[in-house]
Amino acid sequence: MERMDGVPPEGEGLKGGTHRRTDGQVGQWRGVFSPGGGLQPLLPPPGPPQPLPYFVRRSRLHNLPVYPRLRKSNRRLTELRHVEGDIWALERELRAFLGGRGGKEPEVQVNEVTGSLRFKGRWEGELREWLLQRGF
Missing domain, CATH: 3.30.780.10 (SUI1-like domain)
Structure with missing residues (x-):
């Protein structure tokens, strides 16, 4: 179950969803819980991926x-x-x-x-x- 502040419940791993931001807009989050606590964002590498075999x-x-x-x-x-x-x-x-x-x-x-x-x-x-x- 997601909370409205955009933080997934404890014990959950990779999550994604929507939350209501402080300015009233609906935002999206996607991240992973780190062992030290807190949600760490998963960011793709910069630029397009190289075509590799x-x-x-x-x-x-x-x-x-x-x-x-x-x-x-x-x-x-x-x-x-x-x-x-x-x-x-x-x-x-x-x-x-x-x-x-x-x-x-x-x-x-x-x-x-x-x-x-x-x-x-x-x-x-x-x-x-x-x-x-x-x-x-």
Whole structure:
């Protein structure tokens, strides 16, 4: 149930609707509750989206799907999930981007069935930065 002040009830996640503003006009809101409290607006990236052969969906909590993993004997991996479309084109672009950061190109494992990429090493910050630059 929505309240008239435009704030969704507690316990609700992603919401949208209308509310009456203080000037008497009817406005619209759409946002997500943050863990610290309050409604955080969901804003689309600036400008029109680039036509790419792949798409990286955000997680259900609207975070970028980049996850650090630790395997046997301290093997550090970084996983990028929720990839749709041409996963091989994404792999080529990311390999070139990360290889241009200095050092050699990272080793990458592609899983077409689950739509995920695993990179050897810690690349969370670089992957998040690249995804945000691309408008994901």
